Amino acid sequence: MTAALALDGVTKRFGDTTAITDVSLALGQGEFVALLGASGCGKSTTLRILAGLDRPSEGQVLMQGRCVTRDSAAARNIALMFQSYALYPHLSVYQNIAMPLRLRHLSVAGRLPGAARFSGAVRRTREDIDAQVRRVAAMLRLEPLLARKPGQLSGGQQQRVALARALVRKPAAFLLDEPLSNLDTQLRADTRDELRALHRDTGHAFLIVTHDQSDALSMADRVAVMIAGRIEQIATPQQLFHTPATRAVAEFIGHHRMNILPQGPAAALHPAGKGLDLGVRPEDLRLQADGPLQAVVRSRAFHGEETILSLQDDRGTALRMVLRGGSALPLPGDSVRLTAPPEALHGFDACGLRQQVLS
Ligand SMILES: Nc1ncnc2c1ncn2[C@@H]1O[C@H](COP(=O)(O)OP(=O)(O)OP(=O)(O)O)[C@@H](O)[C@H]1O
Structure with missing residues (x-):
C-alpha cells in the first residue's frame, strides 16, 4: 500500500x-x-x-x-x-x-x-x-x-x-x-x-x-x-x-534500564555469553539459592509496589533488579545468587546487533 x-x-x-x-x-x-x-x-x-x-x-x-x-x-x-x-x-x-x-x-x-x-x-x-x-x-x-x-x-x-x-x-x-x-x-x-x-x-x-x-x-x-x-x-x-534489534534500543526501551553483562563474564548466566553480551531486564532477574550468578547487594530502594536492588556481580558489573512482593528482601551487604530464564536473555554482538540466544 x-x-x-x-x-x-x-x-x-x-x-x-x-x-x-x-x-x-x-x-x-x-x-x-x-x-x-x-x-x-x-x-x-x-x-x-x-x-x-x-x-x-x-x-x-x-x-x-x-x-x-x-x-x-x-x-x-x-x-x-x-x-x-x-x-x-x-x-x-x-x-x-x-x-x-x-x-x-x-x-x-x-x-x-x-x-x-x-x-x-x-x-x-x-x-x-x-x-x-x-x-x-x-x-x-x-x-x-x-x-x-x-x-x-x-x-x-x-x-x-x-x-x-x-x-x-x-x-x-x-x-x-x-x-x-x-x-x-x-x-x-x-x-x-x-x-x-x-x-x-x-x-x-x-x-x-x-x-x-x-x-x-x-x-x-x-x-x-x-x-x-x-x-x-x-x-x-x-x-x-x-526483541530489540540493537543494544541501544534494548537499553532505551523499558521502564527500568536493561542490565548488560559483557561477553565472557556473561557465560555465568548462559553459555551463549561466551561470545555475546547478554542483556537481561531488571524485572527478569530472580533470586535463587543455587543461581549461577553471584552478586552483592549495594543498595535497596522501596517504591511501593516494587523494590529496586542495586547489585554488583563478582566480576564488578553493576546490576539492578526489581522485586515485587514484600517477603524476605535482601539487605545491603548481603551476598545473593541470581538467575534468569533463557527466554528473557537478549544477546548482542560486538557491533551491538541482536543475536539469538539458544536455550
Ligand atoms: N536551525 C538549526 N540550526 C542549527 N542546529 C540545529 C537547528 N535545528 C536543530 N539543530 C540541531 O540538530 C539536532 C537535532 O535537533 P532537534 O530539535 O531536531 O532535536 P529533538 O529531538 O527534537 O530535540 P528536543 O526533544 O529537545 O526538541 C540538535 O543537535 C540541534 O541542536
Whole structure:
C-alpha cells in the first residue's frame, strides 16, 4: 500500500551539525506511528521536514507516492500541532477552530462582518465552515466551551482546542510534536485515550513525536526509535520491548534500564555469553539459592509496589533488579545468587546487533 507520508533517505545538515542522517520512515494510511527519542536526537527536525517547514539536505519526502520535497507546507495539507498550542488569545474557541477554514476558503472581504448579507456564496461558505467547526467541536467535547477565550480554559481544554483547529482542515496526515508534555499525570492518561479514539474516529495517519516511551508504547501501532539522528528500529511496541534489534534500543526501551553483562563474564548466566553480551531486564532477574550468578547487594530502594536492588556481580558489573512482593528482601551487604530464564536473555554482538540466544 502506498504510504500516506514518507521520508526516503533524508539527511539534514545545519552548517557543521548533521541533525538527522539517512532517515527513512513511512506512515501508512490510517496508521499511528510514534517517533521516540531523547532530547536533541533529531525528532523535531524530522517532523519539520515532513510538514514542509524545512527542506532536506538529501533525500525525498513523499505523499501518496508523489514527491513533495520542494512543495510548501501549505501545499501539503498536513496538520501540525506543536508543543505550545499557540491559540489566538483574543479569539473565542469557536473562532480559533474556524480560523484555518476562514483563511483558506474566504477572501479578505468575505471575512468581514456582514459580508454574508451581500453574497450568497460567502453565506454558503460560512455555513459550511460552521458545520465543520461544530462537527469537530462535538468530536472533542468542546461544545460547551465554544464562546470562551483560551485564557478561560484549563491546559487540557486548550490542548483539545488546538487539536480541533488542526483537525478541522481534514488533513492528509496529522503530526503532533510532544502533544502531552504540558499535562499532569491523570490528564495525560485521559488524553492518550482521547488521541487513540480520535485516531480511530478520523482514520487519518497520525505521527506523534515524543521523548516519553510510555506515550509512544501505549498509543502507537508502530514506534520508530531515533538515536543520535538515526532511526535504530521501527517496530510494534511489543517487538521493541521483547526483541530489540540493537543494544541501544534494548537499553532505551523499558521502564527500568536493561542490565548488560559483557561477553565472557556473561557465560555465568548462559553459555551463549561466551561470545555475546547478554542483556537481561531488571524485572527478569530472580533470586535463587543455587543461581549461577553471584552478586552483592549495594543498595535497596522501596517504591511501593516494587523494590529496586542495586547489585554488583563478582566480576564488578553493576546490576539492578526489581522485586515485587514484600517477603524476605535482601539487605545491603548481603551476598545473593541470581538467575534468569533463557527466554528473557537478549544477546548482542560486538557491533551491538541482536543475536539469538539458544536455550
Ligand atoms: N536551525 C538549526 N540550526 C542549527 N542546529 C540545529 C537547528 N535545528 C536543530 N539543530 C540541531 O540538530 C539536532 C537535532 O535537533 P532537534 O530539535 O531536531 O532535536 P529533538 O529531538 O527534537 O530535540 P528536543 O526533544 O529537545 O526538541 C540538535 O543537535 C540541534 O541542536
